[in-house]
Amino acid sequence: MKRIALAAAISLATVTVAALLWRFRGAAILFALSVMLAAAARPSIDALERRVGRSLAVALTYVLGLGLFGIFAYLVSRGVLRELDDAAVRLSAAYDRVRTHAASSRAFPAALLGRLPPAAALYHAIGAARPTQLLDQALGLTRNTIDVVTAFIVVVALSAYWSASRETFERVWMSLVPAPQRPRARDVWRAVETAAGAHVRGELAVSVLATLVLAVIFRVARLPLPMLPALAVGVLRLVPFFGIPAAAVAAFLAGSTITLGAGAATAAVTVLVIVALERIVAERWLAARRPSQTLTVLLIIALVDAFGLIGLVFASTVAMTIEACVARLLVTHPQATRSAHTLPELRQRIEGTRRRLLLLPEPNATQLGGLVARLGALAADADSQLR
Numbered sequence: 001m002k003r004i005a006l007a008a009a010i011s012l013a014t015v016t017v018a019a020l021l022w023r024f025r026g027a028a029i030l031f032a033l034s035v036m037l038a039a040a041a042r043p044s045i046d047a048l049e050r051r052v053g054r055s056l057a058v059a060l061t062y063v064l065g066l067g068l069f070g071i072f073a074y075l076v077s078r079g080v081l082r083e084l085d086d087a088a089v090r091l092s093a094a095y096d097r098v099r100t101h102a103a104s105s106r107a108f109p110a111a112l113l114g115r116l117p118p119a120a121a122l123y124h125a126i127g128a129a130r131p132t133q134l135l136d137q138a139l140g141l142t143r144n145t146i147d148v149v150t151a152f153i154v155v156v157a158l159s160a161y162w163s164a165s166r167e168t169f170e171r172v173w174m175s176l177v178p179a180p181q182r183p184r185a186r187d188v189w190r191a192v193e194t195a196a197g198a199h200v201r202g203e204l205a206v207s208v209l210a211t212l213v214l215a216v217i218f219r220v221a222r223l224p225l226p227m228l229p230a231l232a233v234g235v236l237r238l239v240p241f242f243g244i245p246a247a248a249v250a251a252f253l254a255g256s257t258i259t260l261g262a263g264a265a266t267a268a269v270t271v272l273v274i275v276a277l278e279r280i281v282a283e284r285w286l287a288a289r290r291p292s293q294t295l296t297v298l299l300i301i302a303l304v305d306a307f308g309l310i311g312l313v314f315a316s317t318v319a320m321t322i323e324a325c326v327a328r329l330l331v332t333h334p335q336a337t338r339s340a341h342t343l344p345e346l347r348q349r350i351e352g353t354r355r356r357l358l359l360l361p362e363p364n365a366t367q368l369g370g371l372v373a374r375l376g377a378l379a380a381d382a383d384s385q386l387r
Contacts, residue, residue: 029307030151034158036317038166039197040204041065045163058164062156072208079215079227087225090257188328195289195324199317202288206277207234213273218254221266229254229266237274240296240316244274291319343383350376 021028041061048057162169170186177185211234218226233247248267255266282288296319303311303318354372 025306029310030154031158033155035162036196036200037155037159038162039193040200041159041163042193042197043201054164058160061163062160066156072212076211076227076231080231083225083228087228090224188325191328192321192324196317196321198286198288199291199320202278202282202286203238203317205286206274206282207238209277209281210234210237210274213277214251214270217269217273218266221255221262223254223266224257225254233270233274238313240300240312241293244271247271247274289320291316291323295319295323343379347376347379347383350379 044061045054045057048060051057052060170189173189174182174185211230214233215227215230218230223229229250232250236246236250237243239246248271251270252263252267254263256263296316299315299319299322300312303315305311350372354369354376357369357372
C-alpha cells in the first residue's frame with residue numbers, strides 16, 4: 001500500500017511540475033538558456049579562476065564575451081544595413097523578370113505567375129496603407145525589439161549568477177535528492193553540463209566563424225551582396241538536418257545573381273567551409289559531439305509544435321542534454337572492492353590530512369579537525385588491538 005501511495009505521489013508531482021513548466025514556459029525558457037550559457041562559459045571561468053579567483057574570472061569571461069558579441073553584431077549589422085536597399089532593388093528586378101518571362105509562356109503555372117502584380121504596384125500598396133496600420137506595425141516591432149533585449153539581459157544576468165554561485169545552485173537542487181543518491185546525481189548533472197556546454201560552444205563558434213569567413217570570401221569573389229548570404233548561412237546551419245542544404249541554397253541564390261556557375265561554386269564553397277569548421281573547430285578543438293538523430297527528430301516534432309522556430313533551433317541542444325543524462329544514468333558502477341591499505345599507510349594518510357588542515361580557515365579546520373582526530377584514535381585503537 002505504501003508503494004502504491006508513493007508511486008501515485010510521484011506521478012502527481014511529475015504531472016504538476018510539467019503543468020507548471022508549460023504554464024510558465026516563457027520563464028522556463030529563459031532559465032534553461034541561462035543555464036546553457038553558464039555551461040558554455042564554464043571552461044573559461046575554470047581556467048581563469050585558478051589565477052584570479054571566481055568573481056574576477058566570471059567578470060572577465062562575461063565582459064570579454066559581451067565585447068566579442070558586440071563587435072560581431074556591429075560588423076554584421078553594418079554590412080546588412082548597407083546591403084538592404086540594394087537587396088530590395090535586386091529582388092524587385094528579379095521578381096519583374098520572372099513575371100515578364102511567365103507572362104509570355106502558355107504553361108498553366110507560368111501563366112498564373114504572369115498575372116501577378118508588378119513590384120511597383122506592391123510597393124505602392126504597402127506605402128498606401130493607412131497610417132494607423134503602419135504605426136501599429138512600427139510599435140509592434142519596437143515592442144518585440146525591447147522584449148528581445150530584455151530577455152537577453154535577463155539570460156546573461158542569470159547565467160553570471162549561476163556561474164558565480166555554482167556550488168550554492170548545486171546544493172539547492174541536490175537537497176531534493178535522497179542523500180545516498182546525491183553523489184551519482186552530482187555526476188549526472190556535471191556530465192550533462194559538460195556535454196551541453198560543449199555543444200552550445202561548438203554551435204555558436206561554427207556559426208560565427210562561418211558568417212565571418214564566408215563574408216570575406218564572398219567579398220573577395222565580388223558578390224553584389226556578401227554579408228546578407230553569409231549571415232543567412234550562419235543562421236540556417238543551426239537548423240538540424242536541413243541546415244546545411246538550406247545554407248547551400250541561400251549561397252546559390254546569392255551567387256546566381258552573377259551566373260549560374262558562380263552560384264554553384266558559391267554553394268560548394270559554403271558547404272566545404274561549414275563542414276571544415278564543424279570537423280576542426282567543433283569536434284576537434286571544442287570536443288562537441290552530435291546528438292542522436294532519432295532523438296533529435298522526435299524533439300523537433302515536439303518543440304516546433306510548442307515553441308515554433310525557437311524549438312527547431314534548440315532541438316539538437318535539448319537532444320544532446322537528454323542523451324548525456326541517459327548515458328550517465330545507464331553507467332554501471334562497479335562494486336566497491338575492499339581496500340588493501342595497511343594500518344601504517346592509513347596513519348600516514350591521516351597525518352597528511354592533518355597537515356593539510358593547517359592551511360584551511362579556522363571554522364572549517366576546527367570542524368574537520370575533530371573528524372580527523374577521531375579517525376586517528378580509531379587507527380591507534382586498531383593498531384593496539386592487533387598487537
